[in-house]
């Protein structure tokens with residue numbers, strides 16, 4: 001009860017804060033999804049990131065004011081097929097995400113530019129396992145109504161070895177593909193202007 | 194009954210080899226299954242799972258071969274004076290073991306399919322999934338896999354007990370005819 005009240009006050013403050021900054025978007029994490037699709041013995045396997053905070057400023061009319069910054073807590077990932085918990089536990093192992101020591105991953109944009117076919121591109125840095133790499137995130141931006149919109153990407157192609165994920169995982173029987181596609185669908189809103 | 198009267202009806206080299214290969218592999222897969230199951234999640238745990246699965250699929254293949262071989266190379270008959278009930282029990286245990294040797298690896302395979310782990314055999318061949326992905330399927334086949342494995346263990350105990358009984362108490366050549374290099378005394 002008390003917690004719920006605090007939660008209410010905090011979110012009310014956030015709303016006020018976002019209003020104060022004009023073009024800032026509030027991501028509705030309950031409706032949004034960020035996931036990574038890899039392969040295991042040739043079969044697709046999806047991991048969903050459940051805990052992240054995004055701060056997004058984006059105005060299609062003026063891309064120069066745009067910025068995206070997302071912080072992930074990688075220890076809060078979910079694999080819907082991980083019935084025993086072994087998969088996520090293994091992904092927390094030091095040869096994978098090393099969640100115990102490095103819970104944080106992030107994406108920070110440097111600039112947002114116009115991409116092809118009306119898409120946008122957030123050019124920035126992805127940091128996973130304390131390894132930072134330049135990444136370009138193509139996305140579509142679709143307004144739902146005056147105060148809400150969706151940002152969607154069909155896929156950001158990454159190589160997990162760039163971030164030393166699964167380094168040393170080289171035994172036959174569980175072949176994990178190096179190519180990983182990150183997908184997201186962010187539902188966000190801001191006070192109507 | 195004098196040992197040796199079944200001399201010309203010993204098992205052939207192929208039957209013996211397959212029998213003892215499967216025996217050895219079963220007693221590798223079984224303790225490995227229990228050991229790995231209790232490990233904390235880690236890459237090493239998955240490495241052992243991979244080993245367990247490869248051994249299991251090897252057993253499945255060898256047992257299929259054994260049955261096929263058996264079709265064309267009938268096993269030597271039981272001693273003529275075997276009581277009917279014992280005959281029935283012996284056949285029951287033998288067929289029960291064949292059934293389990295199919296059912297255990299198939300259940301393991303299904304369990305893996307259900308949880309999105311296509312089975313790889315020694316990293317060479319990836320087997321197709323045999324059931325759909327779902328928690329229900331996973332729990333079901335995991336349970337069956339374990340139950341069948343313990344049923345098999347029980348059957349093996351009866352089987353070994355019976356073989357030793359033939360050898361040491363009845364002093365016939367039932368055990369000797371399956372053991373490599375064990376001479377069946379001529380009478």
Ligand code: HEM
Nearest residue numbers: 222223226227230246249250252297298301302312339342
């Ligand atoms: C005759 C061959 C096999 C034998 C005797 C055998 C025996 C066992 C045993 C005794 C366990 C431990 C059960 C428990 O405590 O839960 C086990 C676990 C397991 N087996 Fe097998 N197995 C065989 C073949 C296979 C095959 C072919 C596969 C998959 C392709 C497989 C997959 C598994 C898996 C995934 C577990 C772990 C279950 C868990 O930890 O939750 N097994 N096996």
